[in-house]
Amino acid sequence: MDFDDRIPIYYQIKQYICQEIIVGHFKPEDKIPAVRQLALTLTVNVNTIQRALAELVNDGILESKRGRGNFVTADLKRLNEMKHSIVEEQLALVYDRLTDLQITPEEMVRDLTDYIDKRKGEKQND
Amino acid sequence: MTELLSIENLTYRRNLRTILTNLSLTLNDNQIVGLLGANGAGKTTLMRLIAGSAVNYRGSISINGKNTGSERKSMVSFSAQLEGVNENLKLIKIADYFNHVFPDFEMNDFEKLAANLSIDLDQHFISLSKGNRQKFVMAITLAKHAKLYLLDEPFNGIDSMSRKKIVASIIEWKPEDATILISDHHVTDIANLLDAVAIVKDHTVVTQKSADEIREENGQSIETFYESFYEEEGTKND
Structure with missing residues (x-):
């Protein structure tokens, strides 16, 4: 590692x-x-x-x-909380970065959706 | 954690040259500590003094509260103890010799270490490559049960496969309470292994700090932290 x-x-x-x-x-x-x-x-x-x-x-x-x-x-509830907080940590990084760039929350959602579609497309073309 | 090694105000001169001056260092038990410094900074001399193989110093050096050279010698396993060995001997003969001379040397452990490190014990010491020599030194040093292990530049000039095997044997064979002091001038080899570092410069230990503190408080890698002590006076050579 x-x-x-x-x-x-x-x-x-x-x-x-x-x-x-x-x-x-x-x-x-x-x-x-x-x-x-x-x-x-x-x-x-x-x-x-x-x-x-x-x-x-x-x-x-x-x-x-x-x-x-x-x-x-x-304790599955505890494991779910752990997963949730790790996902949130990653989202927080993206959110803070994009906010610094003065991207609005609406734009973020749209950009993220577009980006996911683009990655999905790349995967299928592999 | 209890204190294992305590050095206070150590000064050592040889042939009218100051090698170490006013050096203090404290190591607790159950630690792996990097002794970092440029070539010629005095790392090897410091290890010799700790191990009791260099004498006539000022200040105090104690291991588990014991001060005399012979008491310290019995608690230390030092990688340089192979110096002066008859190089024409087969490795197995050298191991037999250590087994006879040191009561704390464990032949069974040595054989396992040698097998893990893929050392052929029928070879003669003189014919070993640099990497195999370092591996053999490591097997001999770790097979001696001690409170304090002094590993002097164990990765000097060896390939990355040998380095990985040596690192694995350190992790696998360090007795629980023992402390290992590893000297190196190229810290990236061992950065992940260290609990703490002590930096040697200008004939003394200029700082001693835990690896987590360096990363957590300074937000630095150990390498950057170490280099920062040497960068400051890049132009001021004495």
Whole structure:
């Protein structure tokens, strides 16, 4: 995995694990890989993985079971909230950028719809 | 976290030259710390002093509260301990020698490390490529159980496949409470691995900072942070 070296690595690992959950690579109640295994897979320090996992446990995304490891929560409502807030984070970036360019909300909706159509078209032509 | 290494006001001169001056550094246990600095900044000398293989310094160096060179030596595994080894020996013979001399050297671990790093132990040390030499040094160093590992430029002049294997063995083999100090003058190799960095310049440690603080508070990459200490005086060479 390629990290952005200007952003704390533990934060990028949190995002990575959330993404794996959203796309279904880690399903609710799945056990996630052991700390050292994750460290090796992502080529980072064990402490960094531990910090990321501790925060995800704290956020209610993972559950830590003593002696057994870390599991994705069974709380689907919490997972939906997590997905929603990640989508919102991305939309906020676009919204702020376009607002800086003095694009009105109506124009944004129209531009976004047009853009999605354009991407769909590109996909079909592949 | 508890304090593992404490260096206070360390000054070291050799042949009338000042190598380190008024240097202070504190490392906690269970950390991977980058010791960054230009070539000739004094990184290797600092490691020798910590390991107890350079003496006649002023100031104090203690590991787990122990001050004497021999006490420190017993708690450290230093990558330079292979210097002076008989280069005509086969690698397995060198490992046997370490197994005899150091009570904390674990032959089983060494064999696993060597296998992970794809080192053929029937080769002679003298015939090793630079990359294989660094891999062998790493296997010997990590097979010795220690509180503090001192890795002096483990990625110097090696290809990216060897580098990846060495990084993986560091992640896999670092004992839980141990601390690893890795010196490097090219930080991008290890930036993702580090809990913190200490920057050496002008014969001393000019700053010590956690990787997360550098990224979170300064919004900088470790590389940019490190380079900023050297850029300031690009024209002022002494």
